[in-house]
């Protein structure tokens with residue numbers, strides 16, 4: 001039985017592979033032929049048009065990264081020292097660091113085990129009179145329960161900034177993620193589904209906020225009004241920094257955005273295959289699979305599993321690595337990180353995050369993954385549990 005897979009000894013399944021559409025070089029060449037390459041050119045306009053069309057956001061601003069978009073969001077929320085910002089503990093550091101940079105105090109929330117999204121039932125207990133923003137993170141491109149989160153935030157005048165870094169082309173009840181709260185942020189980092197190396201975007205349906213975002217993105221100046229011919233000199237009017245990407249990046253991204261569905265659909269199919277191939281192991285109680293709530297349409301950014309015991313999870317990771325299958329855990333719980341302990345040296349335990357951080361594995365996932373590669377990954381996992 002165990003020998004069954006030995007024939008695939010030389011098989012290797014990478015964790016991620018980049019997908020190109022074939023037009024990236026052509027568009028970069030076009031940018032080089034026809035523009036001074038700085039931000040704000042023709043390809044940036046194309047990207048922002050495509051982003052508005054796909055997400056249905058009223059305003060979309062291309063940024064140098066999702067981190068930059070979160071930095072801008074923190075300025076737009078008028079964070080002042082001592083304001084509190086609530087985020088899940090299971091996320092990338094930028095989700096909260098952008099607000100901490102403006103003087104906010106981080107407050108961390110536990111997550112749901114099936115989605116690793118913020119547990120909205122725990123939010124009310126974390127809110128104080130200093131709470132200014134809640135930052136839901138749509139982990140793995142699966143929507144948080146946005147109605148429940150907005151119902152808590154709105155009557156208390158708390159802003160909702162959606163960290164949709166992983167959620168481009170993913171939806172909550174038909175609405176694109178990042179367009180439900182006051183501000184949303186997207187990432188086009190190389191690890192994402194649609195990529196440009198390092199790039200991001202800020203979405204908002206609020207025109208006044210979008211206007212301010214344009215100033216913040218251009219180093220705190222009203223350069224946009226100068227470019228639009230509304231003023232004859234531009235000047236310093238707000239906080240800001242260098243958050244606008246070069247035309248080379250925008251040219252590359254435009255090729256990817258044009259084929260966003262082609263880059264997403266194969267992942268959705270691969271997600272379904274993993275769920276099908278591994279569900280017998282879940283039924284046998286060997287592992288747990290990630291879930292998609294009925295209100296969510298995912299972009300299949302990540303497929304994760306988790307076990308009950310940290311030692312077993314580490315053993316499975318090593319077992320797969322020996323067989324050429326690359327898997328990865330994900331975040332360290334933020335509430336226990338050295339920087340977070342400076343704000344709160346004795347944090348309350350967040351049991352789901354603490355368990356997940358030690359027992360979860362992300363499986364190989366990319367648009368070009370084949371059924372044979374996925375079968376091999378799942379066979380190796382089955383073999384591990386059959387020993």
Ligand SMILES: Cc1ncc(COP(=O)(O)O)c(C=O)c1O
Nearest residue numbers: 065066067092094165187189200
């Ligand atoms: C949830 C989340 N937020 C923010 C970021 C930061 O994105 P970027 O690398 O585009 O700055 C990431 C990147 O992985 C992320 O996963």
